[in-house]
Amino acid sequence: MSEPIRLSKRLIELVGCSRREAELYIEGGWVTVDGAVVDEPQFKVAEQKVELLAGARAEALEPVTLLLHQPADLDIDSACNSITVDSLSADHSQGRRPLKGHFARLNNVAPLQQGASGLQVFTQDWRITRKLESDLAKLEQEYVVEVSGDMIAHGLERLNRGFTWKGKELPKIKASWQNETRLRMVLKNPQPGLIALLCSSVGVTPVSMRRIRLGGVSMSKLPLGQWRYLANTEKF
Numbered sequence: 001m002s003e004p005i006r007l008s009k010r011l012i013e014l015v016g017c018s019r020r021e022a023e024l025y026i027e028g029g030w031v032t033v034d035g036a037v038v039d040e041p042q043f044k045v046a047e048q049k050v051e052l053l054a055g056a057r058a059e060a061l062e063p064v065t066l067l068l069h070q071p072a073d074l075d076i077d078s079a080c081n082s083i084t085v086d087s088l089s090a091d092h093s094q095g096r097r098p099l100k101g102h103f104a105r106l107n108n109v110a111p112l113q114q115g116a117s118g119l120q121v122f123t124q125d126w127r128i129t130r131k132l133e134s135d136l137a138k139l140e141q142e143y144v145v146e147v148s149g150d151m152i153a154h155g156l157e158r159l160n161r162g163f164t165w166k167g168k169e170l171p172k173i174k175a176s177w178q179n180e181t182r183l184r185m186v187l188k189n190p191q192p193g194l195i196a197l198l199c200s201s202v203g204v205t206p207v208s209m210r211r212i213r214l215g216g217v218s219m220s221k222l223p224l225g226q227w228r229y230l231a232n233t234e235k236f
Contacts, residue, residue, distance in 0.1 A: 002046055002047065003046070004044035004045060004046045005044065005045065005046075006041060006042055006043070006044065006045075007026055007031065007033065007038060007040065007041055007042070007043040007044070007045050007050065008022040008023055008026060008041035008042070009022075010045050010050050011025060011026065011031060011050060011052065014050060014052070015052055017058065020058075021058040022041065023041045024057075024058040024059060024060060025052060025056050025057075025058050026038065026039055026040065026041045026043075027039055027041065027060075027061060027099065027100075027101050028056070028057065028058075028059065028060075028061060028099070029097055029099050030052060030053045030055075030056035030057070031050065031051070031052055031053070031056075032049075032050070032051050032053065033045055033048045033049070033050055034048045034049050035049070037097065039099045039100050039101070040100065061099065061101045061102070063123070063124035063125040063126075064102045064123070064124055064125070064229060064230070065121065065122070065123040065124070065125055065128050065229070065230035066083055066102070066106065066121075066122045066123070066227050066228070066229060066230070067119060067120070067121060067122075067217070067219065067222065067227060067228050067229075067230055068082070068083060068119075068120045068121075068122065068226075068227040069117070069118065069119065069120075069219055069222040069223060069224050069225065069226055069227070070112060070117055070118065070119075070120040070225075071117055071224055071225055072115055072116060072117040072208065076108050076111065079108075079120055080106055080108065080122060082225065083103060083106070083122065083227050084103070085098045087225060087226050087227060088226065088227060088228070089222055089223060089226040089227065089228050091221070092220065092222060092226075092228030092229075093228070093229075096229050102124075104124075105124055106122040106123065106124060107122065107123055107124070107129055108120065108121065108122055109121050109122075109123060109128065109129050109132040109133060110132045110136055110139075110141075110214055112211055113143075113190060113192065113195060113209060113211070114192055115209070116143070116208075116209045116210060116211055117208070117209070117210045117211075117224070118143070118144075118209075118210035118211035118212055118219060119211045119212060119213065119214055119217075119218075119219040120211075121214065123230075128230075128236070131236055132214075132215075132236060135215075135236070136189050137188060137189045138188065138189075139188065139189070139214060139215040139236065140186050140187070140188055140213070140214075140215060141186070141187060141188065141189070141190060141211060141213065141214055141215075142184065142185070142186045142211065142212050142213035142214075142218075143184075143185045143186075143187075143190075143195060143209050143210065143211050143212070144178060144182055144183070144184055144185075144209070144210045144212055145182065145183045145184075145185055145195060145199065145206050145208070145209045145210075146181055146182055146206070146207040146208045146209070147181060147182070147183055147199055147204040147205060147206055147207060148181070148204065148205050148207055149203055149204040149205050150203060150204070151202050151203050151204050152202050152203040155202030155203060155204075156175050156176065156177070156202075158201070158202060159172070159173055159175040159185075159198060159201075159202060160172060160173065160174065160175055163201075165197075165201040166201075168197070170197065170198060170201060171187065171188075171194075173185055173186060173187040173198065174186035174187070183199070183204075185198070186213075195209055214236060215235075215236035216234065216235050216236055217230065217234050217235070217236050
């Protein structure tokens with residue numbers, strides 16, 4: 001039995017490509033070992049059957065953007081670490097094959113309000129980063145806020161028109177009841193503490209809040225703790 005060697009070296013022997021091409025083929029998910037895709041060039045093989053899939057391209061992976069339904073008790077680092085092959089939502093895979101390269105160099109943009117759950121964005125794409133950083137003040141963010149207490153009379157009207165409360169000018173937002181205890185709030189670039197302040201100003205106390213939309217991108221029915229790829233047709 002031969003000594004195990006790196007998968008990239010075996011591929012070079014099989015197809016006569018360069019080392020860099022072999023790495024790109026492997027990292028791109030174009031190489032199988034005994035029929036299973038392996039995307040690690042350093043993976044060791046011995047007598048296994050190694051094949052290059054039809055249509056393989058020796059190209060760097062396209063940058064991806066991942067949307068996570070983040071639990072409220074996770075910080076950014078923990079949330080990023082929770083994005084793995086196993087936590088990809090089966091109902092939102094969109095036919096894409098998750099590769100290890102999709103989880104490297106992820107940048108969190110337009111972070112959630114502190115203590116909130118919901119839509120969290122991680123991207124490798126500098127264009128998405130630039131778009132969200134430059135346009136964040138103009139993009140609507142939609143939150144569902146669980147509240148307790150009784151709202152004052154005409155509270156929704158006050159939230160929707162904007163007003164001054166305890167000497168502080170509060171911005172107008174789009175507010176409506178989702179049910180008896182859940183407020184739906186649409187506002188632009190909410191600063192830390194603003195949602196709690198808006199709730200207090202009309203007599204209710206926020207119990208929890210969940211972001212469900214950022215600009216033109218909705219979280220959809222993404223299970224808590226799972227993620228999906230941003231589709232090519234979706235625009236922030």
